[in-house]
Amino acid sequence: MSRHPDPVAVGTLLRHVLELLDGDVAKVYEEQGLPEYRPRYSPVVRALVAEGPLSVRDLATTLGVTHSAASQTAAQMARAGLVTHTPDPHDARRRLIDLTPKARALLPRIEAEWEATRAAMAELDAELSMPLAALLTEVAEAVGRRSFRERVVGRIRIGREGAGGSE
Numbered sequence: 001m002s003r004h005p006d007p008v009a010v011g012t013l014l015r016h017v018l019e020l021l022d023g024d025v026a027k028v029y030e031e032q033g034l035p036e037y038r039p040r041y042s043p044v045v046r047a048l049v050a051e052g053p054l055s056v057r058d059l060a061t062t063l064g065v066t067h068s069a070a071s072q073t074a075a076q077m078a079r080a081g082l083v084t085h086t087p088d089p090h091d092a093r094r095r096l097i098d099l100t101p102k103a104r105a106l107l108p109r110i111e112a113e114w115e116a117t118r119a120a121m122a123e124l125d126a127e128l129s130m131p132l133a134a135l136l137t138e139v140a141e142a143v144g145r146r147s148f149r150e151r152v153v154g155r156i157r158i159g160r161e162g163a164g165g166s167e
Helices: 010-031 039-051 056-063 067-079 101-127 132-145 148-165
Strands: 083-088 091-099
Touching: 010 039, 010 101, 039 056, 039 067, 039 091, 039 101, 056 067, 056 091, 067 083, 101 132
Parallel strands: none
Antiparallel strands: 083 091
């Protein structure tokens, strides 16, 4: 019997699903002779292929992640020899992230995996009640309108008021 996280523990369930998906993609990269490549690098590679060299701030904006997340991923990729950090010729305070020749040489293999992952995701989506990306986008938009923190705190206050009235 397969054990799954408690569906009420949504954060745990989301992490579990991410680990299942990313873990399997990471295995594919390893099987393809790319053990240093991580699924989290793909959005960075796609952005740099499309946009050219980017600052961490611009990369974070392009990816829709925090500055810290973009910086950490770029640092990991630099350690793997996939990106460089060079001074911005227009602003010495900024550093630009760009793909290394090693990363560019891997692009055909990485792009083939991207296409296979896209097709596999379409197959998985066909088994779901709605496409996973559409649902996650809907969740992100709803939380953007009213944060989850606000929703939790609102419930705690209601609970306290009710408890206070019964004392």
